[in-house]
Structures are given as C-alpha cells and as structure tokens.
Amino acid sequence: MTIEARIRELGNRHRNLDETIRRETTHPATDSLRVRELKLQKLRLKEQITSLEALTH
Template sequence: MTIEARIRELGNRHRMLDQTIQQEMTHPSADPLHVRELKQQKLRLKEQITSLEARTH
C-alpha cells in the first residue's frame, strides 16, 4: 500500500470516528468514557496521518 493510499484510509477512518462521536454526543445517555476513548482514537489517527504526510514532503 502506498503512503498516499494509507493516508486516505486513515482519513476515512478519522471522518467515520468523527461522525460516531457526534452521534454519541447527541444522546443524553452518552457514556463520557466511551466518547473520550473515541476522541483518543481519533487523535491517534490524526497523528498517524500527520506523520505520514511529513514523509511525503
């Protein structure tokens, strides 16, 4: 898999997590620990994307 393809894949996962987080936060019974975990996953994906983008420049 090329770096560009990996960046696209991670970007898609990042967007999906963002949507999931938004949906979770609309529920009054949202579990704050679950939301926090999702946000941490999203941050790790963003860090991976940034690292890979730095390699392509």
Template sequence: MTIEARIRELGNRHRVLDQTIQKELTRPSVDPLQVRELKQKKLRLKEEITSLEARAT
C-alpha cells in the same frame, strides 16, 4: 499500499470516528468514557496521518 493510499484510508477512518463521536454526543445517555476513548483514537489517527504526510513530502 502507498503512503498516499494509507493517508486516505486513515482519513476515512478519522471522519467515521468524528461522525460516531457526534452521534454519541447527541444521545440522552452519553457515556463520557466511551466518548473519551473515541476522541483518543481519533487523535492517534490524526497524529499518524500528520506523520505520514511529513514523510510523503
């Protein structure tokens, strides 16, 4: 898999996580621990994307 393909894949996962977080936040019984874990996963993905983008240039 090329770096560009990996970046696209991670970007898609990042967007899906963002949508999941938004759905969770609209629920009446929000689980703050679950939202926190989702946000941490999203941040790790963003950091990996940024790292790959730096290597690709």
C-alpha cells in the same frame, strides 16, 4: 499499500470516528468514557496521518 493510500484510509477512519463521536454526544445518556476513548482513537489517527504526510513532503 502506498503512503497516499494509507493516508486516505486513515482519513476515512478519522472522519468515521468524528461522525460516531457526534452521534454519541447527541444521545441523552452519553457514555463519557466511550466518547473519551473515541476521541483518543481519533487523535492517534490524526497523529499517524500527520507523520505520513511529513514523509511525502
């Protein structure tokens, strides 16, 4: 897999997590621990994307 393809894949996962977090936070009985874990996953993906983008420049 090329770096660009990996960046796209990670970007898709990042957007999906963003949508999941949005849905989770709109429920009256929001599980704050789950939201925190999702946000950490999203942050890790963003860090991976940033690192890979740095390799392409």
